[in-house]
Amino acid sequence: MEELLSIFVRSIFSDNMIFTYYLGMCSFLAVSKNVKTALGLGIAVTFILVCTLPINYLLENYVLKEGALQWLGPEYAEVNLSFLALLIFIAIIAAFTQLVEMVVEKFSPSLYASLGIFLPLIAVNCAILGGSLFMQQRAFSNVGVATVYGLGSGIGWTLAIVGMAAIREKLAYSDIPKPLRGLGISFIITSLMGIAFMCFSGLKI
Amino acid sequence: MGLLSKKNKEVLVGPLSMNNPVIVQMLGICSSLAVTSKLEPAIVMGISVTVVVAFANVIISLLRNTIPNRIRIIVQLVVCAALVAIVSEVLKAFAYDVNKQLSVYVGLIITNCILMGRLEAFALGNGPWESFLDGIGNGLGYAIILVLVGFVRELFGSGTLLGFQVIPQAFYDMGYVNNGLVILPPMALIIIALIVWYHRSRNKELQEN
Numbered sequence: 001m002e003e004l005l006s007i008f009v010r011s012i013f014s015d016n017m018i019f020t021y022y023l024g025m026c027s028f029l030a031v032s033k034n035v036k037t038a039l040g041l042g043i044a045v046t047f048i049l050v051c052t053l054p055i056n057y058l059l060e061n062y063v064l065k066e067g068a069l070q071w072l073g074p075e076y077a078e079v080n081l082s083f084l085a086l087l088i089f090i091a092i093i094a095a096f097t098q099l100v101e102m103v104v105e106k107f108s109p110s111l112y113a114s115l116g117i118f119l120p121l122i123a124v125n126c127a128i129l130g131g132s133l134f135m136q137q138r139a140f141s142n143v144g145v146a147t148v149y150g151l152g153s154g155i156g157w158t159l160a161i162v163g164m165a166a167i168r169e170k171l172a173y174s175d176i177p178k179p180l181r182g183l184g185i186s187f188i189i190t191s192l193m194g195i196a197f198m199c200f201s202g203l204k205i
Numbered sequence: 206m207g208l209l210s211k212k213n214k215e216v217l218v219g220p221l222s223m224n225n226p227v228i229v230q231m232l233g234i235c236s237s238l239a240v241t242s243k244l245e246p247a248i249v250m251g252i253s254v255t256v257v258v259a260f261a262n263v264i265i266s267l268l269r270n271t272i273p274n275r276i277r278i279i280v281q282l283v284v285c286a287a288l289v290a291i292v293s294e295v296l297k298a299f300a301y302d303v304n305k306q307l308s309v310y311v312g313l314i315i316t317n318c319i320l321m322g323r324l325e326a327f328a329l330g331n332g333p334w335e336s337f338l339d340g341i342g343n344g345l346g347y348a349i350i351l352v353l354v355g356f357v358r359e360l361f362g363s364g365t366l367l368g369f370q371v372i373p374q375a376f377y378d379m380g381y382v383n384n385g386l387v388i389l390p391p392m393a394l395i396i397i398a399l400i401v402w403y404h405r406s407r408n409k410e411l412q413e414n
Contacts (some may be wrong), residue, residue, distance in 0.1 A: 009263040019391075020340065021235075021239060022236075022239045022390065022393075023235050023313070024235065025234040025238070026231065026318040029231060029232065036219065083290055083294065086286050086289060087283065087286045087287065087290065088291050090286050090316075091282075111265070114224055120278060123282065124282070124315075125316065126235045126236075126313050129315060129316045130309060130316075130329075133312050133313065134309060137308065137309060177402075178405075178406075178412050179401075179402050179403075179406040180398070180401070180402050180405075181412060183228070183231060184402050184405065185398075187395070187397055187401065188395060188398045190391075191391040191395050192391070194390060194391035194394065198389070198391070199277060
C-alpha cells in the first residue's frame with residue numbers, strides 16, 4: 001500500500017510527465033488556450049493512460065519479455081519478443097484512442113468539436129507511449145503499481161495543462177514583446193513552472 | 206523535371222529556417238528538450254530522426270494511393286514503429302552508451318509529431334522523391350535546433366563539447382564556475398524561447414498577435 005501511495009504521489013509531482021520529462025509537449029502547447037478544453041484533453045489522456053498501462057504491462061510480462069512465454073511450456077522459455085514491444089504498445093494505444101474518440105463524439109459533441117484534430121492525435125501523444133516505455137524500463141512489480149503509475153502520470157499531466165491554460169488566459173491582457181508572443185512566452189512560462197515543480201524532487205512518503 | 210528543380214529546392218531548404226519544424230511549426234518539441242543536455246546525444250538523435258522521417262515519408266508516399274483514408278493513422282504508426290525499431294536495434298548494436306543516455310526517447314521517435322505531421326501534411330499528397338527531400342529537410346531543421354541547444358547547454362553546463370574540455374583550467378582557477386542550472390531540464394525551454402525570440406525578430410511575418 002505504501003509503495004502504491006509513494007508511486008502515485010511521485011508520478012504526479014516529482015516525476016511529472018511535462019515538467020520533468022517533457023512528454024506530450026506538442027498538445028500541451030497547442031491546446032492550452034482555455035481551461036475548459038485543457039481539462040477535457042487532460043481527462044482523456046488520463047483515461048487512456050489508465051486503460052493502456054495495465055494492458056501493456058500484462059503483455060510485456062506474459063508475452064514479450066525474454067522468457068515470458070514460459071507459461072506455455074518449457075520449450076518456449078528462450079523466446080524473446082522484446083523487439084516487438086514498440087509495435088504492440090502503439091497498436092494498443094491507437095485502438096484505445098479510437099474508442100475514446102467514439103465515446104466523446106457520442107456524449108459530448110461540444111468537447112469533441114473544440115478538441116478537433118488533437119483527439120485522434122492522442123494516439124501519438126508522447127506522454128502515453130512514454131508511460132508504457134517507462135513502465136517497461138522500471139520493471140514495476142505488479143499490475144496494480146502500473147495502473148497507479150498511469151493514473152498518477154495522467155493527473156500530473158492534467159494538472160500541468162490546466163495550470164498552463166489558466167495562465168495563458170490571463171496573458172491575453174499582458175504587454176509582451178512582439179516576437180515573444182505565442183510560442184516564445186509559453187516556453188518561458190513552462191520553464192518557470194518546471195523550476196517550481198523541481199522543489200518536489202526528492203519527495204518521499 | 207530535374208531532380209533538384211526550384212520547387213524541390215524550396216521543399217528541402219524551407220524547413221531549415223522559415224518553416225522550421227520546431228520553432229515555427231511547433232512540432233517535435235518533447236524530444237528536443239529532453240536529449241539536449243549534452244551535444245553527442247543531440248547529434249545522434251538528430252540523425253536518427255532525419256533517417257526515420259525521410260524513409261517513412263518515402264514509404265507512405267509510395268503507398269499513398271492504396272491506403273484507405275479511415276485507417277491511415279494506424280498504417281502510418283505501423284510504418285513508423287517498424288522503422289524506429291530498426292533504428293533502435295542499430296543504436297543498441299553500434300552506439301550502446303548513447304543509446305543508454307537517450308533511454309526511452311529513441312522509442313518515442315514514433316510519437317514525434319514531426320513524423321506524423323510530415324506524413325499527414327506532405328507524404329500523403331506528393332511523390333516519393335519530393336517526400337524524401339521534405340523528410341531530409343525537416344529532419345535537418347530539427348537537428349539544427351537540437352545541436353544549437355545541446356551546444357549551449359554542454360558548453361555552459363559542463364564546460365565541455367562532445368566530452369572534451371573546452372573552457373581552460375585557468376578560468377576555473379580564476380573563480381569561473383560551471384552553471385549547474387543549464388543542465389537542468391527547464392533551461393532547455395528558455396534557450397529555445399531565446400532562439401524563437403531571435404528568429405521572430407528577424408522574420409517579422411512569423412510574429413503572432
